[in-house]
Amino acid sequence: MQLLNTPAPYPAIIWTVVRFMVAEGKPTHKKTITTYLEPGEADAKNSGPVHHSLGTLNDLGLAIRSEADTWSLRGGLEKVGIDDYAGFQRVIRRAVLAVDGEVPDPPDDIRRALAWILMRDPFKESFNWATIDQQHNRSAPDGQLVLANDTRWPSLAEWGRALGLMAPAPHARDRHVPDCTSAVHQVLTDGLERGRSTDSMSVLQLLRRQLPVVPGGSLAASLGCAPEAPKIAGAALSFALMRGEHEGWLVLGQDSDASAVINLHDPDRSSPRFCSSITLLEGDDA
Structure with missing residues (x-):
């Protein structure tokens, strides 16, 4: 995974997705996330910012997808508050820099x-x-x-x-x-x-x-x-x-x-x- 290449999203977009999932407080279907954060045509849901944000979080070990396409935060993000941007910074920095050695594809x-x-x-x-x-x-x-x-x-x-x-x-x-x-x-x-x-x-x-x-x-x-x-x-x-x-x-x-x-x-x-x-x-x- 390369964070500096298109279509990797900016961290502010990822934070928006994380905040929504934190507010939901439970595993959330991808369709629900895109419906609220990325309203539009259904055929764009596998190429837009939400799709790529979830993919980036997954690659960093900070989100996991079920077979039913529901998504859950992990790796410390599940403990971050909805307005805790500093907490988000801490978790995502450790993941990007592989401080805990948990990034399989650095x-x-x-x-x-x-x-x-x-x-x-x-x-x-x-x-x-x-x-x-x-x-x-x-x-x-x-x-x-x-x-x-x-x-x-x-x-x-x-x-x-x-x-x-x-x-x-x-x-x-x-x-x-x-x-x-x-x-x-x-x-x-x-x-x-x-x-x-x-x-x-x-x-x-x-x-x-x-x-x-x-x-x-x-x-x-x-x-x-x-x-x-x-x-x-x-x-x-x-x-x-x-x-x-x-x-x-x-x-x-x-x-x-x-x-x-x-x-x-x-x-x-x-x-x-x-x-x-x-x-x-x-x-x-x-």
Whole structure:
């Protein structure tokens, strides 16, 4: 399955289908879903957005179809509330990135593109299809194209935002930056005790496990995207952690007698910023 190719739907369309199924609260016949969400001629029901959304959810292990063509959510989506978009983000991100190893047919196109994007520096780089095609398309570590054609960029931008791994550039129209702050905040909310200091290397390892497309993560490493040393957080994670500190939901500590530290990329310094502990003050639900 390829998430960046037509006719794979955008995540916002998939979320609409999920919300409807959550509201139903029981296995739902495909005809019922299409009748409400995609009214029209019956012969279009095997080629429209609902059809492809259900197919994508099935491929990701997040929905299952019965012989009677009724559909049920699974893989954690069945526990998501009707207005819980953050919950939807968490579940679909784990599925797309195969954090639990439950994707039998991995969407390699989006993994490759995200791993490359998250190698870049959000402090100074932003992207659209033109910049990738003209300047970067053959710069992936494995020598393959970052994106095969221009039709994949809009899908990558949509999926990157939905997964919390990209964000619209605040300074340039129609561009995106490798800003994974939203995903990092969610991972830390789920993995750390609020108000308790945790050694920074443990936090970095947690982020790499839960976001395996960041440098040092298993998917990134398999594609040739790895930091020079395990303690180097990389530009994208550094940006997210320092943004959390700036926004007040994270404290980055530097203890003089710490036995281990991680290196953060700070463009305002001539050398790396050292961080020995990380404290979550507020979760993403605050």
